[in-house]
Amino acid sequence: MTAGTGAPALRGWPRADGRKGIRNLVAVAYLVECAHHVAREVAAAVPDGAHVIGFPGCYPNAYAQRMLERLCTHPNVGAVLLVSLGCESFDRFALARAVAESGRPVETLVIQQAGGTRASVAAGRAWVAARAAELAAAPSVPMAVSELVVGTVCGGSDGTSGLTGNPAAGIAFDRLVAAGAACIFEETGELIGCEEIMAARAATPALADEIRASVAKAARYYATLGYGSFAAGNAEGGLTTIEEKSLGAYMKSGQSPISGLIKPGDLPPRGGLYLMDVVPDGEVRFGFPNINDNAEIAEMMASGAHCTLFVTGRGSVVGSAIAPVVKICANPETYRRLAEDMDVDAGRILEGRATLEEVGAEIFARVLETAAGRPTASEALGHREFILTYKSFDPIGPACLPV
Amino acid sequence: MTAPTDPRLLLLAPGDSVLVLRAPVEAGEEILVEGLRVRVPKALGMGQKIARRPIAAGEKVIKYGAPIGSASEAIAPGAHVHLHNLKSDYTPTHSLEEARGAFEAAQGDRKA
Known part of the structure; x- marks a missing residue:
């Protein structure tokens, strides 16, 4: 598409909404500060393939909810792990549904149900590593x-x-x-x-x-x-x-x-x-x-x-x-x-x-x-x-x- | 720009009342500001502003062809224009200059 100009040809990873990503990452999203450490430890297993985002507050906020929905369905994101402590007010159900509806793999890790820090980190790392490997092998398409x-x-x-x-x-x-x-x-x-x-x-x-x-x-x-x-x-x-x-x-x-x-x-x-x-x-x-x-x-x-x-x-x-x-x-x-x-x-x-x-x-x-x-x-x-x-x-x- | 001016001073728009330094000047250096020879009392870094013409107290200071605030005192041609003589017309500017001065003075006392 840019042949002859010396500019690199662009390729992107196609998403269900028609947009394309220039990266193909796993987003690890903590839903309250209390889950931040676990999210960070999970993402550290795949330093270049998994990035941590999240919201620290325990009180609900429509803006933060919408922001995380948009970020978890950002074109550069190919899969999403949500990390919840379990008792925060963030609506993890709506967020998981929005990500699933976007066609991306999504999993919610609830630390209080998964057996605490060590067990949650292990489960999260296994999930993220598997998704990162899939994303690394996913085909890209030409992008304008x-x-x-x-x-x-x-x-x-x-x-x-x-x-x-x-x-x-x-x-x-x-x-x-x-x-x-x-x-x-x-x-x-x-x-x-x-x-x-x-x-x-x-x-x-x-x-x-x-x-x-x-x-x-x-x-x-x-x-x-x-x-x-x-x-x-x-x-x-x-x-x-x-x-x-x-x-x-x-x-x-x-x-x-x-x-x-x-x-x-x-x-x-x-x-x-x-x-x-x-x-x-x-x-x-x-x-x-x-x-x-x-x-x-x-x-x-x-x-x-x-x-x-x-x-x-x-x-x-x-x-x-x-x-x-x-x-x-x-x-x-x-x-x-x-x-x-x-x-x-x-x-x-x-x-x-x-x-x-x-x-x-x-x-x-x-x-x-x-x-x-x-x-x-x-x-x-x-x-x-x-x-x-x-x-x-x-x-x-x-x-x-x-x- | 008609009158001779130090090449380190940039005029961004024709109606501006300040010139912008694109390279530092040393304390005590003499520079030409549109034909006027002025001694710079303290070292000025890249991006600092120098008055191009007399600016009255309360007058808008013009850069990029637009007002960037009002002079808080009369400013002579060739003078450094900054926090000491220019104030925002919107919200006051926060700086650590006083805190830095007090800290450095205290350190000087300890060394003395």
């Missing part, structure tokens, strides 16, 4: 670039992020959107001050209103909490205000028209550029919208992202369970210190060693290589971070996804 969903986040931003890494990621996004892929950017709390510029790019006036409203909601939410989405390290790196950080972060979105506004777990209905509204609806409860960068990566994955572009200036080293993270380093000094953790050296733009267009093309190529199976830096280093916390959302309105 237009079938990809790619997310983008920035973390550990500094004054270079908005000059190199973010605009280069934007160029890669423009190329992906032009090829028919779905691209998702966020986060509304880091787009404060950009609402009018974004609204002007909306596919319809009604969508423009939804975008303005989502940023106003974010500004209100963070004002109530007393902190912007701005860490101390951002200031050390030369960023002074949330609106300055936002303008830099906004560059990740590229130049394409904005096709829709989605919330975590909503799947982009077709190719195009989508803004993800990550700030909860209603009054402020449960604390900060996303307590760190990995919470955002989890939301991108819940909306189907096969991989996530992560732009950093200060030098984030994180990766993710389930979907690879492509690390783009905006700051050349950081790159020299942390080269092994980075996939793309965007900071060379500042030193006159590459143009924005060249780095944008390199990011686009790196996405295709990642989709073709080449591990990213964080993936090869074994980074499997994952976090899911309490949130609450109302469903999106009809204006958010205009046809």
Whole structure:
């Protein structure tokens, strides 16, 4: 499909819902923190083939339920082991049913019924090893670039992020959107001050209103909490205000028209550029919208992202369970210190060693290589971070996804 | 940009009131900011901002062609623009600069 361009031919593992995975993993999902250790010990038996995700809370939460359903049926996941303590409030029955209906093998391990830690780990390891072997032998099929969903986040931003890494990621996004892929950017709390510029790019006036409203909601939410989405390290790196950080972060979105506004777990209905509204609806409860960068990566994955572009200036080293993270380093000094953790050296733009267009093309190529199976830096280093916390959302309105 | 300027300073958009450093400057270095020669009192890293023209207290500071907050005091051309003279129009900025200063001062006392 990309013959003659030098780009690798993509292959994916087909799922019953029509999507295709660029990895074929077993997800081991703990349903309360009390089951986390057992899940970790189970997954350790197959380090590259089984990834741990989960929810730590013992109280029910509709958002967490939906997130885990989406993540357990993510295209990169081929089988799912649920690990329950036995007395938590998470609805493991509904989750197991949703996974089974997706056509994936699923098993629920209840520690209180399986004889405790040692017996549960042994039973879980046997199940996971058998499924991982099946998934490793499963046939793949050709996959088009237009079938990809790619997310983008920035973390550990500094004054270079908005000059190199973010605009280069934007160029890669423009190329992906032009090829028919779905691209998702966020986060509304880091787009404060950009609402009018974004609204002007909306596919319809009604969508423009939804975008303005989502940023106003974010500004209100963070004002109530007393902190912007701005860490101390951002200031050390030369960023002074949330609106300055936002303008830099906004560059990740590229130049394409904005096709829709989605919330975590909503799947982009077709190719195009989508803004993800990550700030909860209603009054402020449960604390900060996303307590760190990995919470955002989890939301991108819940909306189907096969991989996530992560732009950093200060030098984030994180990766993710389930979907690879492509690390783009905006700051050349950081790159020299942390080269092994980075996939793309965007900071060379500042030193006159590459143009924005060249780095944008390199990011686009790196996405295709990642989709073709080449591990990213964080993936090869074994980074499997994952976090899911309490949130609450109302469903999106009809204006958010205009046809 | 018409007047001569240090090549390490980037103008991101024509109407901006700040320039951005694409390489560090040392404390005490003299740099050219649009024809004006200024001494940089303390070392500044990549990504830091320098005022391009006088900015009045309360005036919006412009970068990427858009406001990034308001000046909390009058800013002279060539001055470093950061937490000490620029405030968000949305939410206040959290930094560990004071905590770091206190920690380093305490360490200095112990060594002395």
